[in-house]
Amino acid sequence: MQFTAAQIAMIINGKVEGDPNAAVGSFGKIEEAKAGQLAFLANPKYEDFLYSTEASIIIISASQELKEPVKGTLIRVEDAYTAFATLLTKYQEVMTQQMVGTQDPVYVASSAKLGENIFLGAFCYIGEGVVLGNNVKIFPNAYIGNKVTIGDNSIVHPGVKIYHDCVIGKNVTIHAGTVLGSDGFGFAPQPDGSFKKVPQIGNVIVEDFVEIGANATIDRATIGSTVIRSGAKLDNLIQIAHNVEVGNNTVIAAQAGVSGSTKLGNNVMIGGQAGIVGHITIADGARINAQSGVSKSIKTNNAAVTGSPAFDYTSALRSQAVSRNLPELEKRIKELEKLVQQLLAEKV
Amino acid sequence: MQFTAAQIAMIINGKVEGDPNAAVGSFGKIEEAKAGQLAFLANPKYEDFLYSTEASIIIISASQELKEPVKGTLIRVEDAYTAFATLLTKYQEVMTQQMVGTQDPVYVASSAKLGENIFLGAFCYIGEGVVLGNNVKIFPNAYIGNKVTIGDNSIVHPGVKIYHDCVIGKNVTIHAGTVLGSDGFGFAPQPDGSFKKVPQIGNVIVEDFVEIGANATIDRATIGSTVIRSGAKLDNLIQIAHNVEVGNNTVIAAQAGVSGSTKLGNNVMIGGQAGIVGHITIADGARINAQSGVSKSIKTNNAAVTGSPAFDYTSALRSQAVSRNLPELEKRIKELEKLVQQLLAEKV
């Protein structure tokens, strides 16, 4: 399937500079692309490749000045990265819409309600009372527990496990191996040192346009719901404990964890491997650096923290800088002690 | 299904205060519960909700004093949290016992031995020589490798993978996606820089009343067994390496990891994202704070540590406090140096 520069420019609202009939059939990195491929330039670091690339069409920013001539046809847009994303999204949407039908065998409970244009991969399990919206795609080996509902256009990748009674919104993507709705980690200590399980009877609610990475875990609430609000993006291997609330458009990088009942605001950004204790609140727009350990609520919007335990980002960086020179600092103290002792001795 | 306050009080050994015929059909949080629901008050922080809740029945502690009248019927018990857990446990036990039979299709090897009253979900795999006790529930898409044994009343959630020869006790719960018995990470370095795999021929033994969260990994021993002792509770995404031993009633929070051949005592508590090096011993009752990195054995029972590398909890907190003021400390040293130089100069 080939697309011309003119066709692509129409999709991404761009302006062709060069041959509008130049055609491409696949995508490539600007530094590796060959004739017949489409590339883009977003990061100025890669500008040199613009003049050497073999790509037949290159998407660039409207403001990009050319220092040398470019072989391929250019399509100028306001934001090259976003335009490229738009283009690929359209491409993948078409690919996904073509996945329709039911492979054999699957297990579909008789009380399940299935929307139109759905795909059920082999060995997927659809429990009692499940409701799947239109255009839902369930990949092979996925497990959808009893009474789960999944909204229109959502994609459940292979081997995802969704426990009973969870609610998944529209346009949600869940990557392979992720578990939603497993029991929260709640145990009541007993006098003999053993623990008695506190049954977890809540659920998980995932709102619209959320994307969750691979092998992540989101526990069901003890009572009520663990909630992932609209537009949130969660990376691989993250842990969301029971009764947590993740705000709209909040982004959590891989291997980070949020403990029970903590409430993350909107547009929070959490770096990889960061940890957040339970029962606290994180203000909107807060930025939590990778590997931070947040032990107290963050009350100021857009605050940035780092370290374990985490505190104000700028102060923490200063402390870390001094921290590296601690042996030298200790030497200076020793030297001072010697000098002061001399002064004291001489005084007598 | 409705239960009266009198019926519930009998199950949890409580004392009714108010209408013994008040009835409930579901559970709610004290701050959200509606008429017809059961709630409980364990955390004093939530006491205010006791006076405003719409719940028809509320479980509270025998010692709880009332500052205002309460609308619903009270059931007083020694420990409200434990009583609530007991009640939900009974409820879930009934629900689980109702899961019986074999969905279609499953794979059951001819030499497998199945107990009574078991459940086999669709697409589950039961290998050669597997022995399943009575009341075992294997959810869909789970894999039980050759010669695995699973004791009475144990529950294996969807997509769990148990490699050959592992031994699972009674009343064990394993959440979705968890892997037991994968190869330990053992490679012998070769002169050319490559690594030669050390085959891992041991197994994993999980004793009775253990609960393991979702997407956790517990490696089989090189030789012998990786052992999770009775009553231990392991959260999501934790890593237990080959030949580790986890003691009775030890609790490990999400994303923590224990390296090879380390032995954790009984009643140890490990916070989220903590890491413990290999070949060490952790004394009974030790408490390891979240994100700690334990690099040496802990020899004192009930010792508490924090930090990476971890040391004594109280000392570490003090050091962390000073650590935050390091730039100020450096200023004070500079000031001292200036003053001492003045004194020295004036002396001459």
Place this chain on the structure above:
Amino acid sequence: MQFTAAQIAMIINGKVEGDPNAAVGSFGKIEEAKAGQLAFLANPKYEDFLYSTEASIIIISASQELKEPVKGTLIRVEDAYTAFATLLTKYQEVMTQQMVGTQDPVYVASSAKLGENIFLGAFCYIGEGVVLGNNVKIFPNAYIGNKVTIGDNSIVHPGVKIYHDCVIGKNVTIHAGTVLGSDGFGFAPQPDGSFKKVPQIGNVIVEDFVEIGANATIDRATIGSTVIRSGAKLDNLIQIAHNVEVGNNTVIAAQAGVSGSTKLGNNVMIGGQAGIVGHITIADGARINAQSGVSKSIKTNNAAVTGSPAFDYTSALRSQAVSRNLPELEKRIKELEKLVQQLLAEKV
């Protein structure tokens, strides 16, 4: 199946000391082994067990001196650990080669090409255009997406999920639950605070002799390939982000994570729970300590780092040592301030 000391010595190129007809049928740890079992001594710490073990055959180093007589038959080799590994590897190779055929049911797309002597476990999924080499073993409940190729002798354990277009080399082992080829975490921020997905159209390439642990995640590249080079060993629950390159024979311990576009050299060693930021380069032979947070490129071969943020290992250890005594350091500064104030006061 019994083997004599003479037979075993032939396989591992060793020298028998004692009865060449001594026979064993299974393996045991030197401290636990019984008559009829084979044990080995590699770690000098365990030498005492050499004189008390009941093992019928013990593999030891050629240079091991005996302080007391040993009951069993010895086989002397250059490196006992490597010899033992060789022996077990042969044993497991035989066991694995015996797994042949297709269990029922499986899903195999009509366009898939299957090599000779392969095993397909029940409920495994083989997509369109998949190519499986000879002796490939696909365990139950595994998912092999469209156009994936897997080289000769590779083993895919239960519940592994490999997304479309990924390329797996020869003699690769992938443990249960691991996900290869999930979408990289790429989202373009929009003016309204939401994020637009950047489609991830690259793939993952895993070269020959790589081993990957359980429940790990390796994301596909945005464009191009995420690459795991020949001989690399990756432990459980590790995260490899999009466009990362992991060098030959590089070893990554459990729960470590590497962010997008970072390039790890050859023979790098990364400790458990370490994190590495995106878009940096790590020199060959670098050693990154457990729980380190590497925020800058490491340019010197064989450099060792620790800490978060990570810096030179030796300096970091010194700083950590002083760091533990910070409260005492602060006291010394206070004392100095008092003395200097006295000196200044007396001067007047």
